[in-house]
Amino acid sequence: MPKISAKGLNMPESPIRKLVPFAEEAHKQGKTVYYLNIGQPDIKTPEVALDAVKFHMLDILAYTRSEGSENYRIKIAEYYKRNDIEVTHNDIIVTTGGSEALLFAFGSIMDEDDEIIIPEPFYANYNGFSTASGVNVVPVISKIENNFALPPIEEFEKLITPKTKAILICNPGNPTGYLYSKEEIRQLAAVVKKHDLFLIADEVYREFVYDGISHFSILQEAGLEDHAIVIDSVSKRYSMCGARIGYLVSKNPEVIKTALKFAQARLSPPTLAQIASEAALQTPQSYFDDVKEEYVKRRNILIEGLEKIEGVKVAKPNGAFYCIAELPVKNSDDFARWLLESFHYNNNTVMVAPAAGFYSTPGVGLNQIRIAYVLNEESLKLCIKILEEALKVYRD
Known part of the structure; x- marks a missing residue:
């Protein structure tokens, strides 16, 4: 056999x-x-998203651009601006869910046997994406006793080797629900700049933060433009898990240029789902x-x-x-x-x-x-x- x-x-x-x-x-x-x-x-799911698919006027369900339709990406950039995140549509690649965005990120910045440091517990599929990409996860353990806060930054530095290419966080976190503070993000930013690494933030739960605390995106941190990669998705934000639309966002043009090659290899993200997701951006606060x-x-x-x-x-x-x-x-x-x-x-x-x-x-x-x-x-x-x-x- x-x-x-x-x-x-x-x-x-x-x-x-x-x-x-x-x-x-x-x-x-x-x-x-x-x-x-x-x-x-x-x-x-917001009615406006469902109606956009229900009443679409397409005669042909055609491919879109590999990076996603330009109009949709422009509107995503406007969404970010409303959240005090300054990016343009050229900094965005629409993907088939946040999962594909992570795979594109891994493929764009890491080679076989490279290492990525991740505070654990972490979203279980990070293990799967790493295995699929031939990348080794190097964990740093956060603990239930302090609510799964960011481990001491010294613990990250101890783990950095010549094979280390990135640190990955989920903010707010799946599975812990922990929300990293601005100070914690800035500690991570200092480490990745010092060691010339990427900082990947899975921010798909950005809208769901509680107790009067604000979310701080890595894209809001000055001086991190070459290092920051954000993974995002419509799945949880609009309760549209089945749409399978996400995006990779970075101000680093080489990251976007490289990720686009992976996007071209899979042709394009789903057209009807982009129509629904673009309409979902009209959802009121x-x-x-x-x-x-x-x-x-x-x-x-x-x-x-x-x-x-x-x-x-x-x-x-x-x-x-x-x-x-x-x-x-x-x-x-x-x-x-x-x-x-x-x-x-x-x-x-x-x-x-x-x-x-x-x-x-x-x-x-x-x-x-x-x-x-x-x-x-x-x-x-x-x-x-x-x-x-x-x-x-x-x-x-």
Whole structure:
């Protein structure tokens, strides 16, 4: 039999999706499964975006430019300007989701066996993108005890080698919900300038920051123009995960020129999805105000509920819609599977994401889970009760 590639064999499973077969089997058994494992908001997509596709006037569904339609990129630049980020449409490449933007960034700035430093826990697919690109992740661990704040900057400097090409952060963070402060961004900026590295920021949750705190983009930091690469997406901002539209943004013309070659190789981003995403830019601020208010309510219900469960430790997020909870279990993979296979509370159970998959350091995060608070308030309250009752009877 022909052999599978080493790269394919090393490709990690998604901790978010790998338990789906067990959830499907739980459904067949008649259980109601509440999905806390995936960041699929139940917030409605703006009507203006859906209407743009519904009532489009196209006769031919043709390719667009490889970097995305010029009109859409101009409007994206205007969106950034409203958020005090000065870029032009020539600094933007539209991609098939933020995932492709990350792959383009990795391909543009790193070669095989180069290294990228990432504070962990981090979005699990960073491991997958690194494996696909032949790049080595060098983790620096952030801790639940201080809410997953940026590790001391000295810890980053200790890890820098001749193979180090970039530092990658998610701000606000998936899976932690941590929002980096302006001071933390400036510490990172100083390090990448000192060592001539790139700083990549995944800012797809920019709109979702709470408690009166403001988001500070790496594109707002003066003197970082040659170093900064932003990854962005419409998926969570407008609850348009299925559109698969993202973008890579950089003021470094060589980065854009190089990334464009990768964009040309895959021809163009999807046309109808660009139409929807361009229309979504008309979404009024009131939409985001309402969504943020809803997420704050959900966050508070979740965090307060989890804190009342004996043996559970949880970090309070200031952004996005995720949190990491530490459970009184030895292995959250086993616990998550057991919840689906063997447990129910009044015929209800939950699906969570084991957090070890959000680390690249072996053996770390084994007793942690990521929870996405994307369900309504009553569902979240029930989920907390399910977890509480499950932990009373679960045995490692």
